[in-house]
Amino acid sequence: MEKSIETIWKEGFLKSDALVAPKLNNLYNQKSKHTIDKLMRMGEINLVAIMIGAFSILVGSIFAGAAYAGAAMFLLLTWVVIYGKKQGGKMKEIDKGLSSYQYIKAVDTWLKEVISGYTKMYRFLYPAFVLIFTFGIWFSNYGENMLNEIMVKSPDHFLIFGIPAIWVLGIILFAGLMSLLAGPIYKFDLYLAYGRVFKKLDEIIADMEELRA
Numbered sequence: 001m002e003k004s005i006e007t008i009w010k011e012g013f014l015k016s017d018a019l020v021a022p023k024l025n026n027l028y029n030q031k032s033k034h035t036i037d038k039l040m041r042m043g044e045i046n047l048v049a050i051m052i053g054a055f056s057i058l059v060g061s062i063f064a065g066a067a068y069a070g071a072a073m074f075l076l077l078t079w080v081v082i083y084g085k086k087q088g089g090k091m092k093e094i095d096k097g098l099s100s101y102q103y104i105k106a107v108d109t110w111l112k113e114v115i116s117g118y119t120k121m122y123r124f125l126y127p128a129f130v131l132i133f134t135f136g137i138w139f140s141n142y143g144e145n146m147l148n149e150i151m152v153k154s155p156d157h158f159l160i161f162g163i164p165a166i167w168v169l170g171i172i173l174f175a176g177l178m179s180l181l182a183g184p185i186y187k188f189d190l191y192l193a194y195g196r197v198f199k200k201l202d203e204i205i206a207d208m209e210e211l212r213a
Contacts, residue, residue, distance in 0.1 A: 031204055032104045039111075039197045040091065046193070047084045050077055061136065069136020076125055076132075083121065087114045101208045108205060111198075115190065123182040127175035134171045138163055 054077035061070020087110075094106045178185075191198065 032100050035197060035200050035204060036104070036107055039194065039201070040088065042194060042197065043084065043088060047081050047088075050084075051081050054078060054081075066136040066139065069132050069139070072132045073129065073136075076128060080118075080121065080125070083117065087117070101205075104201070104205060104208070108201065111201075115187070118190075119183050119186055122186045123179050126178040126182045126185065130175040130178055131171065 054074045057077070058070045058074040061067055061073070064070075091107070091110055094103065094110065096103065098106065
């Protein structure tokens with residue numbers, strides 16, 4: 001009985017001396033390389049976009065009279081970029097002499113570590129962004145004028161650093177909520193941007209593992 005296509009592919013993948021093996025391995029090499037290259041390009045573009053955003057926030061905050069808040073946001077976003085660059089360097093250190101399967105599994109492990117690291121960062125960054133942005137507005141020229149008008153109309157407010165206490169408590173609670181939800185929010189944003197590439201990577205690994213079974 002003639003061999004099925006599935007059997008031929010399995011033999012080609014598992015046996016280095018099989019006639020189809022070089023073609024099959026080359027196919028997975030190309031698919032893996034294309035997917036990983038696309039992932040890295042998207043990551044680099046994202047880091048550039050974050051850095052441009054950081055500079056824009058810094059310049060805008062200076063004109064808005066909230067230079068300190070802008071500088072703090074700039075530093076935090078720069079930290080995100082530095083971390084991304086560092087992790088990108090680790091990706092390039094993965095041994096390219098590994099087999100297609102070993103290499104893409106190593107990339108998958110690296111990717112999970114990067115996502116875990118960013119998730120931990122954003123548990124701090126999201127609430128920090130909320131606090132910096134809010135207090136930055138309050139202590140800007142616009143915010144001070146707004147607070148003065150509120151105090152004229154409602155002088156009985158209990159103040160914390162010149163800000164109504166109920167506002168301060170509300171923002172602190174919201175920042176705490178953002179910290180708790182940082183993981184799901186970050187992963188939602190991540191999969192909006194990289195979902196297709198992640199799915200392709202998972203499909204390649206699943207195909208390879210099925211052939212190895």
